[in-house]
Amino acid sequence: MTIDVREATSADTILARCDILAAHSSLPDGLIERVYLSKEHAEVNALAAEWMAEAGMTTWQDAAGNQCGRLEGAVPGLPALLLGSHLDTVPSAGRYDGILGVLTAIAVVQRIRASGRPLPFALEVVAFADEEGTRFGRALLGSRALAGTWDDAWWELRGEDGVTLRDAFTAWGLDPARIGEAARRPEELVGYLEAHIEQGPYLEDENRALGIVSSIAGARRFLVTVIGKAGHSGTPYERRRDALAGAADAIIAIERIARSAQLIATVGHLEVFPDAVNVIPGKVEFSLDLRGEYDSERDRIWTVIQDMLSDICRQRRLRWESVETHSAPAAVCSARLRGVIAEGIRSTGDRRPMSLFSKAGHDAMAVAEIAEIGMLFVRCEGGVSHNPAEHVTEADVAATIDAFERAVLALADETDAAAADSAVSPDGV
Numbered sequence: 050m051t052i053d054v055r056e057a058t059s060a061d062t063i064l065a066r067c068d069i070l071a072a073h074s075s076l077p078d079g080l081i082e083r084v085y086l087s088k089e090h091a092e093v094n095a096l097a098a099e100w101m102a103e104a105g106m107t108t109w110q111d112a113a114g115n116q117c118g119r120l121e122g123a124v125p126g127l128p129a130l131l132l133g134s135h136l137d138t139v140p141s142a143g144r145y146d147g148i149l150g151v152l153t154a155i156a157v158v159q160r161i162r163a164s165g166r167p168l169p170f171a172l173e174v175v176a177f178a179d180e181e182g183t184r185f186g187r188a189l190l191g192s193r194a195l196a197g198t199w200d201d202a203w204w205e206l207r208g209e210d211g212v213t214l215r216d217a218f219t220a221w222g223l224d225p226a227r228i229g230e231a232a233r234r235p236e237e238l239v240g241y242l243e244a245h246i247e248q249g250p251y252l253e254d255e256n257r258a259l260g261i262v263s264s265i266a267g268a269r270r271f272l273v274t275v276i277g278k279a280g281h282s283g284t285p286y287e288r289r290r291d292a293l294a295g296a297a298d299a300i301i302a303i304e305r306i307a308r309s310a311q312l313i314a315t316v317g318h319l320e321v322f323p324d325a326v327n328v329i330p331g332k333v334e335f336s337l338d339l340r341g342e343y344d345s346e347r348d349r350i351w352t353v354i355q356d357m358l359s360d361i362c363r364q365r366r367l368r369w370e371s372v373e374t375h376s377a378p379a380a381v382c383s384a385r386l387r388g389v390i391a392e393g394i395r396s397t398g399d400r401r402p403m404s405l406f407s408k409a410g411h412d413a414m415a416v417a418e419i420a421e422i423g424m425l426f427v428r429c430e431g432g433v434s435h436n437p438a439e440h441v442t443e444a445d446v447a448a449t450i451d452a453f454e455r456a457v458l459a460l461a462d463e464t465d466a467a468a469a470d471s472a473v474s475p476d477g478v
């Protein structure tokens with residue numbers, strides 16, 4: 050069988066494959082849901098393996114159920130440039146989040162193999178099995194296994210069906226005792242590149258197909274409690290210590306402060322005590338999720354927010370306290386891989402590529418523990434994702450594949466040039 054590589058790696062084919070994968074769902078009526086260690090997970094791994102093999106890769110499923118493929122470089126056994134994203138989805142998902150990145154990676158390997166150019170590194174594609182955390186409530190299970198940061202406490206996590214992660218692993222044909230075999234060592238990897246839909250409107254607003262990711266924001270989350278005094282609604286204003294009025298002031302101020310610093314702050318949960326129509330609220334709890342491009346700026350803004358809380362509470366004779374419930378560092382994309390992504394985008398005609406940070410989490414965050422990372426964002430219509438309406442255009446997908454291919458080749462060029470330099474250097478450095 051001869052394969053027309055241009056056809057097999059065209060945007061048209063990639064979009065058709067997105068449709069094929071979308072049909073592997075646990076939900077009826079065309080809705081998509083594909084969770085970790087399910088029948089659908091096995092089905093899409095088999096399809097991805099088939100496409101990887103067609104692209105010239107040797108394939109295997111790792112100890113965490115990630116589907117992997119490898120194309121050797123100029124000589125067998127070289128460290129690998131890892132390309133990937135995920136094949137699992139949230140409930141009622143779109144058909145491109147994660148999936149487009151996996152299919153783009155396979156297409157790029159297929160093109161490079163067909164070109165016959167020997168690369169100074171191997172190429173590996175990884176289709177992560179669990180990024181969204183839909184089934185067990187814990188995200189990035191696939192990429193954490195690959196990064197060697199699996200936590201044995203996760204074995205007892207249970208899905209809605211009551212099945213533990215350990216039992217689901219065994220039922221699917223994996224061996225919990227061998228999870229460590231999925232871990233990759235840093236010296237085996239040259240870096241990690243991921244293409245992903247933007248899941249935001251910034252590229253669309255700027256009328257651009259593609260963007261360079263600067264960092265994946267890490268979130269800090271707090272539970273803030275504002276304490277006043279509950280009292281009858283007949284209490285005069287000057288005697289009230291209304292915790293809800295104070296919290297409302299604070300929430301508006303949080304939005305203003307974060308907005309002016311171009312940070313993302315979200316108050317998504319609020320509870321009022323005692324929560325009665327004729328009682329002045331004596332206590333309010335609200336959540337705060339704070340994200341930024343860089344940790345230092347995010348942490349500085351948290352200090353500003355704390356000062357503001359103290360000011361508002363002083364004026365209203367309230368108190369406040371907070372508990373930090375979650376903290377993750379931002380994963381910063383390396384200058385080298387941002388550079389090759391930029392070169393890839395420039396090759397598609399966008400001379401001054403836009404740089405933006407990811408407000409959502411990605412597999413690259415986990416892989417950043419063991420390799421330098423780079424990400425390419427693709428415009429998605431209206432910034433909509435995690436929704437059946439998620440949409441990308443064929444032209445943007447074509448640009449994605451071209452840019453991603455050019456990025457990989459640009460890294461190969463740099464690596465070849467560095468090797469040539471060190472070969473002519475008299476002291477070998």
Ligand SMILES: [Zn+2]
Pocket residue numbers: 135146147180245411
């Ligand atoms: Zn995703």
